[in-house]
């Protein structure tokens with residue numbers, strides 16, 4: 420019941436986007452993929468989601484190569500929230516969230532409308548339902564796309580197959596309250612058994628909400644482990660080249676000051 424990348428590399432022409440990377444992800448946990456700009460985080464996420472195939476190595480879901488799954492089956496198991504959030508057509512927000520239900524159309528649930536409105540309520544976009552997506556702000560668009568991904572994975576699979584939520588910088592455009600709300604939501608979904616994998620730049624969000632982190636550095640997944648043990652000031656200073664000081668919040672949670 421894992422999603423794994425094994426010695427996976429991605430190369431385009433002479434450029435190596437990701438080299439020899441091995442990660443093992445577990446359902447029921449929040450894993451943050453972190454690392455500097457251009458390190459290869461989105462590339463790793465796109466491998467795990469099956470949007471891209473490795474040029475070397477393999478990606479396995481439950482001990483089966485990802486490419487062995489028909490796309491329609493994969494779409495019932497994993498949902499993706501990409502970094503780029505504009506769409507080519509003038510869909511409104513509710514129609515975008517409804518797209519998340521497309522993989523279920525052959526065995527539609529009796530409560531399709533409630534699923535769509537429930538997902539929109541979870542990400543606080545219900546009032547935006549009739550608005551054209553491309554007219555929304557960056558943060559509003561991101562929350563609509565998160566609702567679409569949640570709608571796609573709404574019910575447990577009848578065979579209890581694990582579901583995976585893969586998100587590329589889901590909090591990047593969100594205000595501070597929505598950032599924390601989104602991370603709490605991802606934790607809630609992981610508590611239901613969903614595997615949550617999110618590329619994050621905010622190390623404090625990773626520290627507070629992620630169970631595990633994968634540190635991608637210079638084109639390779641260099642370190643994987645429990646967030647609290649990996650995210651130490653010395654490692655942050657070494658990987659990001661910025662000074663890092665630990666402070667304790669009112670609730671005792673450790674957070675970092677940078678620079």
Ligand SMILES: Nc1ncnc2c1ncn2[C@@H]1O[C@H](COP(=O)(O)OP(=O)(O)OP(=O)(O)O)[C@@H](O)[C@H]1O
Pocket residue numbers: 431434435436454455456457458459460461462463
């Ligand atoms: N199609 C492509 N052709 C050539 N190089 C590419 C291509 N796509 C990405 N790259 C390069 O591969 C490297 C890894 O890109 P990737 O998007 O995975 O980084 P990232 O860690 O997600 O970065 P960021 O934090 O800036 O989003 C970068 O140097 C990027 O410029």
